[in-house]
Amino acid sequence: MSGQRVDAKVVMLGKEYVGKTSLVERYVHNRFLVGPYQNTIGAAFVAKVIPVGGRTVTLGIWDTAGSERYEAMSRIYYRGAKGAIVCYDLTDSSSFQRAKFWVNELQNFEENCRIYLCGTKSDLLDEDRRKRGIDFHDAQDYADEIKAELFETSSKTGQNVDELFKKVAEDYVQFTAFQEMTEDKGVDLSQKTTPTYFYSCCHH
Amino acid sequence: MAADVHKKGGDVPNGSLVPKDGRHAERSESPTPGLAQGTEPGAGQEGAMFVHAQSYEDLTSTENPDATVQIPGGREDAQSDQTKIEEISKDFSKLSTQLTGIALDLEEEMRQSKEDKQDLSPKASRRDSVLSGKEDEGVSMDAWHMHQKHVFVLSEAGKPVYSRYGSEEALSSTMGVMMALVSFVEVQKNAIRSIHADGYKVVFVRRSPLVLVAVARTRQSEQEIAQELLYIYYQILSLLTLTQLNRIFQQKQNYDLRRLLAGSERITDNLLDLMARDPSFLMGAARCLPMASGVRDIVSTCLQQAKAKSLVFAILLAKNQLVSLVRKKDQFLHHIDLHLLFNLISSSSSFREGEAWTPICLPKFNSSGFFSAHISYLEQDTDLCLLLISTDREDFFTVSDCKRKFQDRLKKRGVYQALLEALHTPFYSVSQVGIPFLRHFIYKSKSSGLFTSPEIEAPYITEKEKERLLGLYQYLHSRAHNSSRPLMNIYYTGSHENLLAWVTNAFELYVCFSPLGTKAAAVSAVHKLMRWIRKEEDRLFILTPQTY
Ligand SMILES: Nc1nc2c(ncn2[C@@H]2O[C@H](COP(=O)(O)OP(=O)(O)OP(=O)(O)O)[C@@H](O)[C@H]2O)c(=O)[nH]1
Ligand SMILES: [Mg+2]
Numbered sequence: 001m002s003g004q005r006v007d008a009k010v011v012m013l014g015k016e017y018v019g020k021t022s023l024v025e026r027y028v029h030n031r032f033l034v035g036p037y038q039n040t041i042g043a044a045f046v047a048k049v050i051p052v053g054g055r056t057v058t059l060g061i062w063d064t065a066g067s068e069r070y071e072a073m074s075r076i077y078y079r080g081a082k083g084a085i086v087c088y089d090l091t092d093s094s095s096f097q098r099a100k101f102w103v104n105e106l107q108n109f110e111e112n113c114r115i116y117l118c119g120t121k122s123d124l125l126d127e128d129r130r131k132r133g134i135d136f137h138d139a140q141d142y143a144d145e146i147k148a149e150l151f152e153t154s155s156k157t158g159q160n161v162d163e164l165f166k167k168v169a170e171d172y173v174q175f176t177a178f179q180e181m182t183e184d185k186g187v188d189l190s191q192k193t194t195p196t197y198f199y200s201c202c203h204h
Numbered sequence: 205m206a207a208d209v210h211k212k213g214g215d216v217p218n219g220s221l222v223p224k225d226g227r228h229a230e231r232s233e234s235p236t237p238g239l240a241q242g243t244e245p246g247a248g249q250e251g252a253m254f255v256h257a258q259s260y261e262d263l264t265s266t267e268n269p270d271a272t273v274q275i276p277g278g279r280e281d282a283q284s285d286q287t288k289i290e291e292i293s294k295d296f297s298k299l300s301t302q303l304t305g306i307a308l309d310l311e312e313e314m315r316q317s318k319e320d321k322q323d324l325s326p327k328a329s330r331r332d333s334v335l336s337g338k339e340d341e342g343v344s345m346d347a348w349h350m351h352q353k354h355v356f357v358l359s360e361a362g363k364p365v366y367s368r369y370g371s372e373e374a375l376s377s378t379m380g381v382m383m384a385l386v387s388f389v390e391v392q393k394n395a396i397r398s399i400h401a402d403g404y405k406v407v408f409v410r411r412s413p414l415v416l417v418a419v420a421r422t423r424q425s426e427q428e429i430a431q432e433l434l435y436i437y438y439q440i441l442s443l444l445t446l447t448q449l450n451r452i453f454q455q456k457q458n459y460d461l462r463r464l465l466a467g468s469e470r471i472t473d474n475l476l477d478l479m480a481r482d483p484s485f486l487m488g489a490a491r492c493l494p495m496a497s498g499v500r501d502i503v504s505t506c507l508q509q510a511k512a513k514s515l516v517f518a519i520l521l522a523k524n525q526l527v528s529l530v531r532k533k534d535q536f537l538h539h540i541d542l543h544l545l546f547n548l549i550s551s552s553s554s555f556r557e558g559e560a561w562t563p564i565c566l567p568k569f570n571s572s573g574f575f576s577a578h579i580s581y582l583e584q585d586t587d588l589c590l591l592l593i594s595t596d597r598e599d600f601f602t603v604s605d606c607k608r609k610f611q612d613r614l615k616k617r618g619v620y621q622a623l624l625e626a627l628h629t630p631f632y633s634v635s636q637v638g639i640p641f642l643r644h645f646i647y648k649s650k651s652s653g654l655f656t657s658p659e660i661e662a663p664y665i666t667e668k669e670k671e672r673l674l675g676l677y678q679y680l681h682s683r684a685h686n687s688s689r690p691l692m693n694i695y696y697t698g699s700h701e702n703l704l705a706w707v708t709n710a711f712e713l714y715v716c717f718s719p720l721g722t723k724a725a726a727v728s729a730v731h732k733l734m735r736w737i738r739k740e741e742d743r744l745f746i747l748t749p750q751t752y
Binding site: 016021024025028038039040041042043044045046061063065067068069070073076 | 443444463464465466467468470548552553554555557558559560561562563564574577597598600604
């Protein structure tokens with residue numbers, strides 16, 4: 001078991017170069033690294049504590065590599081995830097196709113994982129609207145169809161990044177509260193010593 | 205997917221190569237060429253950390269990787285060789301129609317070069333035009349020619365896999381010609397062939413299902429260039445495993461491997477750059493970060509104590525120098541695998557973010573499966589990088605805990621600060637030895653697989669001059685290891701420097717002197733140098749490696 005307690009496992013998925021690492025960098029360290037693109041190798045894990053309501057939630061974030069080379073082992077990174085942030089580059093329509101691949105994968109293997117669709121690099125559209133590769137309404141329709149939330153973010157400006165992760169954490173809290181409620185039904189109510197909320201461990 | 209590596213007790217890969225334990229031998233004050241292996245300066249007291257390897261072992265071995273690897277579900281074992289060859293020659297006939305006259309001319313030249321190894325300079329201009337591809341495909345011949353060494357990787361079907369300079373796409377016609385060349389030189393698998401012409405060498409290494417080609421203007425020997433190509437081959441295996449590579453090409457002969465290797469070009473580029481600069485590769489050994497042995501021993505103990513069942517190797521390094529290495533008892537790391545790990549870490553800044561957990565194959569240890577590597581820096585802004593290699597890909601949190609335990613112990617035992625201080629002086633000055641006309645040296649202890657070398661100082665200041673010095677060492681090394689006529693002692697006098705090489709069963713020493721000294725002075729200086737290394741050995745080497 002980990003010395004570092006993690007409440008909710010969150011996995012970043014998406015084609016290479018869409019900006020998953022930049023999103024995590026912005027969220028965790030509040031910075032945007034310029035310089036040559038450094039593709040992720042395998043996956044990187046980082047934990048971040050986030051206050052939600054009156055409590056805190058520790059998100060264990062798995063930033064996976066988009067390279068096809070790692071596709072076959074991606075399951076070890078998303079297994080048991082409470083949330084998946086499936087990223088696509090707003091300026092690259094092929095990355096949206098790839099996002100759909102990941103959504104299918106999650107629907108098939110992790111039905112309890114909530115999906116957050118994330119269109120990245122929105123600052124590039126602010127510069128030049130013609131750069132948009134995926135129509136907002138098409139993305140929204142798809143998100144509705146798969147019951148996912150849709151975000152458009154920029155790691156460069158920070159736009160919508162905190163909101164995205166905050167939503168992930170809030171949904172997690174709400175979901176576990178709901179789960180406790182339903183679990184409590186029919187359970188001996190004298191068992192007051194059970195934890196008030198649910199810990200789950202990333203690797204189970 | 206290739207299976208994970210699961211090592212059982214006693215299942216030692218390359219078992220026959222496990223070094224002999226020479227720890228009981230006497231350590232002499234004044235080392236001589238008669239030193240037995242295991243008693244030379246730098247020899248570990250607890251036996252070696254690495255698989256004991258010969259120089260160029262891969263080149264002389266007749267092992268056929270295809271034959272030794274079991275491919276699950278593979279049906280075409282015996283036939284596959286034959287069908288592959290047929291397949292390839294079919295591809296060639298297609299190629300040669302594209303290339304028309306060129307291929308035929310080359311065939312002529314190749315025949316000639318194979319027969320009498322003549323200098324082919326009169327025809328070299330012809331080959332230039334062939335090797336540099338078609339200019340109208342975007343390859344500028346001038347820029348292309350400026351480089352010292354070109355490296356190409358192709359599949360046996362002639363598909364480009366990697367090219368050091370320029371896009372593979374633009375060079376694909378060149379690749380086709382390369383492939384045609386390979387078909388002429390091809391005799392057997394794992395064969396190495398080369399063409400020498402007008403100031404450059406073309407070296408081919410075939411490791412089914414890949415073919416590697418170098419066009420070099422360096423002073424390196426054919427063997428050394430081939431060795432570098434093998435490193436590139438192993439680099440590719442470390443990302444994919446040989447099992448997966450074989451399976452891919454069995455399913456689809458003309459698979460475009462670049463899809464799977466996307467994003468790894470930087471790692472391969474970095475490896476080629478590193479090999480041109482870092483003597484570790486030439487020496488087939490690792491360099492240690494110099495530090496007080498008391499500090500290193502505590503660090504090693506802390507690392508050893510932060511263990512987990514699935515851990516096989518734990519490596520602490522700083523900028524391609526080894527600080528400590530702990531291995532599972534009976535499991536030895538091969539220096540090639542270690543170099544690949546060093547290269548991986550130095551080629552990417554992505555490991556500075558969080559804790560990386562990545563599948564990695566150590567091809568010399570076991571080319572059929574992946575380990576899981578936990579890679580992280582001890583702190584955001586240090587160069588101390590910890591590498592924990594586990595057999596269990598589900599074990600991330602346990603392994604991550606080992607890191608935390610290791611860090612806690614370091615601090616509790618008060619060595620963390622000393623460790624950081626050692627990082628400030630990663631190199632020592634040759635002036636510490638106290639020999640006036642000594643400029644630089646490389647000393648390798650064969651039994652430990654470790655080497656030491658001072659900082660390269662004036663007059664080798666620019667990158668170019670540093671590479672020239674390394675080139676001289678390369679030259680001496682190739683003379684000393686020439687498979688047909690190996691030499692134990694070499695004294696080379698040049699106008700810019702004098703060099704001495706001394707190779708015994710126990711150690712290798714390469715020394716650079718200013719050109720003013722005499723041979724007699726050099727010989728006595730070498731004895732003094734050996735005494736100095738003996739005196740400093742516990743700072744320069746890892747003498748007490750730990751095991752789990
Ligand atoms: N303008 C702009 N560029 C961005 C943004 N996010 C990422 N980038 C750039 O896009 C490139 C890829 O970003 P990464 O975050 O490394 O991409 P990744 O998805 O982690 O890629 P892999 O690790 O290979 O899967 C980098 O050059 C970033 O600087 C953004 O919000 N705006
Ligand atoms: Mg990334």
